[in-house]
Amino acid sequence: MLTPWADTLDRAQPLPEYPRPQMVRDSYLNLNGPWSYAITTSAQKPAQADGTILVPFSPESELSGVGRVLQPEEYLWYIRTVTLPDGFNVGRVLLHFGAVDQIATVWCNGVELTTHTGGYLPFTVDITEVLAKENTILVCVRDATNRSQLPRGKQTLHPHGIWYTPQSGIWQTVWLESVPPAMSACTMMNAAMTIPNESRVSRPRLDAAKDFNLFISDASP
Numbered sequence: 001m002l003t004p005w006a007d008t009l010d011r012a013q014p015l016p017e018y019p020r021p022q023m024v025r026d027s028y029l030n031l032n033g034p035w036s037y038a039i040t041t042s043a044q045k046p047a048q049a050d051g052t053i054l055v056p057f058s059p060e061s062e063l064s065g066v067g068r069v070l071q072p073e074e075y076l077w078y079i080r081t082v083t084l085p086d087g088f089n090v091g092r093v094l095l096h097f098g099a100v101d102q103i104a105t106v107w108c109n110g111v112e113l114t115t116h117t118g119g120y121l122p123f124t125v126d127i128t129e130v131l132a133k134e135n136t137i138l139v140c141v142r143d144a145t146n147r148s149q150l151p152r153g154k155q156t157l158h159p160h161g162i163w164y165t166p167q168s169g170i171w172q173t174v175w176l177e178s179v180p181p182a183m184s185a186c187t188m189m190n191a192a193m194t195i196p197n198e199s200r201v202s203r204p205r206l207d208a209a210k211d212f213n214l215f216i217s218d219a220s221p
Helices: none
Strands: 028-030 033-040 051-055 075-083 092-097 103-108 111-117 123-126 134-142 174-179 182-184 216-218
Touching (some): 092 103, 111 123
Antiparallel strands (some): 028 174, 092 174, 103 111
16 A cells, blocks of 8 residues: 655655754764665575665555565575765764664675574674775564564564564664764753643652763774
């Protein structure tokens, strides 16, 4: 099923906006759009692609261009080659995934960098140490849906009643950004609250030792 919004989708660069508008950086490269993909029944990297998938839409969706349910015994592979613009790297280069359902292993230029479990949370991979002129990103995804104990909402391999079709793989924005060697890795914000029907503003008191965390990462040699 498609909506009128789908007819106006830019398939070369869908959802191009920065996914964290309060933390936007100039060194930002959106990786949404066409990726090569393959579905296999083994953990061996595929020799060739099955076709093109439109990220960040799940292979089960019509917008992805695949329209196929990933089975628990199958492996979904994504591959894309990226060339960084001149001047992009200002210290460290981070690869961000908004969400990948359910288990994702990430390689860059043939080096395995991380495995992330959980289909609802974002994760980040520092790819600085393996960067080249052209960079090949490879992602392998497994999704057991209702055959695992991982959170899955109402997804099931046998949709019925309130249970719906599974959604696998990359389903949120993927992007690259570069940060200085010394960077803020986590922020916590607190805003004043206006109480309805009151003329005053409530400003919660914070215990700095308990309510505020600032992490500084210095990756310089």
